[in-house]
Amino acid sequence: xxxxxxxxxxxxxxxxxxxxxxxxxxxxxxxxxxxxxxxxxxxxxxxxxxxxxxxxxxxxxxxxxxxxxxxxxxxxxxxxxxxxxxxxxxxxxxxxxxxxxxxxxxxxxxxxxxxxxxxxxxxxxxxxxxxxxxxxxxxxxxxxxxxxxxxxxxxxxxxxxxxxxxxxxxxxxxxxxxxxxxxxxxxxxxxxxxxxxxxxxxxxxxxxxxxxxxxxxxxxxxxxxxxxxxxxxxxxxxxxxxxxxxxxxxxxxxxxxx
Numbered sequence: 001x002x003x004x005x006x007x008x009x010x011x012x013x014x015x016x017x018x019x020x021x022x023x024x025x026x027x028x029x030x031x032x033x034x035x036x037x038x039x040x041x042x043x044x045x046x047x048x049x050x051x052x053x054x055x056x057x058x059x060x061x062x063x064x065x066x067x068x069x070x071x072x073x074x075x076x077x078x079x080x081x082x083x084x085x086x087x088x089x090x091x092x093x094x095x096x097x098x099x100x101x102x103x104x105x106x107x108x109x110x111x112x113x114x115x116x117x118x119x120x121x122x123x124x125x126x127x128x129x130x131x132x133x134x135x136x137x138x139x140x141x142x143x144x145x146x147x148x149x150x151x152x153x154x155x156x157x158x159x160x161x162x163x164x165x166x167x168x169x170x171x172x173x174x175x176x177x178x179x180x181x182x183x184x185x186x187x188x189x190x191x192x193x194x195x196x197x198x199x200x201x202x203x204x205x206x207x208x209x210x211x212x213x214x215x216x217x218x219x220x221x222x223x224x225x226x227x228x229x230x231x232x233x234x235x236x237x238x239x240x241x242x243x244x245x246x247x248x249x250x251x252x253x254x255x256x257x258x
Contacts, residue, residue, distance in 0.1 A: 004244045007101035015104050015111075022112035045071055045124070048188055065133045068124060069218035070187040070211045073145070076117045077153050077207065078178050084109040084157025085164050085174050088254060095255075102251060106161050110154045114146065125218075134221030141223055145213035148236045152210065155239025158247040165257045166250075181207065206235045 008015060045067055087105040095102060129135065164170045185207045191199065202208050209228040216224035 001241070001244055004103060004248060008103065008107060011101055011104055014100060015108055018104060018108035019112045019115070022108055023115060062132070064131050065128050066190070066215070066219050067188060068128050068133075069215040072117060072121050072218075073149050073207070073210050073214050074182065074185070074187055075120075076113055076146075076149055077210070078182075079113045079116075080110045080150075080153035080157050081160060081174055081178060083113065084153070085160035086171050087157070088161045088165050089168075089171070102254060103158065103247060106157050106247075107154065110150055110157055113153075114150050118146065128218070133218060136217070136221040138217035138221055138223045141217050142214070144229075145210070145217075145224075148213065148232045149210050151236040152206070152232070152239045155236075155241070155243030158243035162247055162250045162254060165254050181205075185211065187211065206231070209235070 045064060048067055084106045087109050088102060091105045094100065095105075125133065160170060160174060164174075185205055186194075186202070191202060191208070194202070209231045212228040213224045213232055216222050216228075
């Protein structure tokens, strides 16, 4: 862990440049530019809310907030894995020429995704307030939720970035698995909509607990369950430790597989 972090600190200026590049290049040559950070989740949320509020008989305003609270963590997690998983392949021409700690590319993806989500969350929350979102002291818990989720996503992204170099099929499997997880996680539906006999299956899905960290303060206006916080903390620590160890073990071998 110490060499992993020390290299990031030593090359922090490169990391800053990579983060800046990730954010600016993402919306380069688009008409709306950085506003897509707001428009993309807003349009996605509006379409899903309009359709599923009719299917599930929710009030549109209530369901929009319910959905918004879950789309925040999902976008961070899915974008971190999608982009972080291919970070080494996407930048192979760069670190083949000069030495750069390879973890910088994965870390920059997760941080830029987090920054994007923070900005879109701030904008969308203003809309959510007009729809009836509760403003309570529980919202001060959100920075902790963002930190835990980013740590969890980083650990998995580190592992996937190496696996993608060894097995190129992984980059295609990531999308398939994320799509399955999207519907296997109570994002667009409440867990109460699932028959109780199947609830035990959801216990093994860590994303259920991470979504609770966001949905409780935003949708319900209360702090998340202590059990959810403990479980998420354990998963985040395990993810980072396993991700760093796996990455460090294969770091020197990656260059020969590209």
